[in-house]
Amino acid sequence: MANKKKTHWYNYLWIWSIVYFALGFFNILFAWLGMIDFVLPLIFAAVFGNKWFCNNMCGRGQLFWVLGRKAKLSRRKPAPKWLSSKWFRYGFLVFFLTMFGTMIFQTYLVFSGADSLHKAIKLFWTFKVPWKQAYSGSILPDWVAQFGFGFYSLMLTSTLIGLIVMVLYKERTWCTFCPMGTMTQGICKLKAK
Numbered sequence: 001m002a003n004k005k006k007t008h009w010y011n012y013l014w015i016w017s018i019v020y021f022a023l024g025f026f027n028i029l030f031a032w033l034g035m036i037d038f039v040l041p042l043i044f045a046a047v048f049g050n051k052w053f054c055n056n057m058c059g060r061g062q063l064f065w066v067l068g069r070k071a072k073l074s075r076r077k078p079a080p081k082w083l084s085s086k087w088f089r090y091g092f093l094v095f096f097l098t099m100f101g102t103m104i105f106q107t108y109l110v111f112s113g114a115d116s117l118h119k120a121i122k123l124f125w126t127f128k129v130p131w132k133q134a135y136s137g138s139i140l141p142d143w144v145a146q147f148g149f150g151f152y153s154l155m156l157t158s159t160l161i162g163l164i165v166m167v168l169y170k171e172r173t174w175c176t177f178c179p180m181g182t183m184t185q186g187i188c189k190l191k192a193k
């Protein structure tokens with residue numbers, strides 16, 4: 001009899017990835033939940049020195065696999081070598097962190113009162129899309145929502161890039177240059193020394 005791999009609850013976290021974007025469409029404060037995906041891989045790498053999160057718990061990586069392999073949306077062609085080269089991976093990480101810093105600065109401007117809340121998201125760090133439906137005020141200060149808009153933009157943009165490379169190349173091509181993957185790999189390497 002064929003050996004069937006046991007499935008766990010965390011094998012279904014790809015559903016959470018879809019739910020996350022749906023929630024953020026209606027209320028931008030839910031974008032904060034994406035911080036879990038930012039912090040957990042780093043904790044796993046720093047504490048256990050492994051990429052267990054990437055291999056088992058990343059809903060985004062799973063989503064690319066489900067859509068690419070199971071729904072057959074991927075051409076499953078080898079990606080160009082430069083996409084997984086060191087200079088590109090680290091270059092993209094620096095770019096990503098710079099954009100993250102810019103988003104934090106924008107949040108700070110709203111926090112300090114130097115700017116007002118922008119109810120919009122930015123796709124591919126360029127295209128501004130009105131996202132007014134996602135926020136009509138709350139008991140929280142505006143900077144909390146501003147962070148939500150910025151973070152949601154980052155999450156959506158990186159997922160869209162991941163989907164594009166999933167269609168063009170192999171299912172999880174995004175993982176070869178994902179900034180979180182690059183950071184966790186770096187931490188694991190440092191821990192192994």
Ligand code: SF4
Nearest residue numbers: 054058061175178181
């Ligand atoms: S490399 Fe990035 S997208 Fe891929 S599994 Fe790890 S954290 Fe998720």
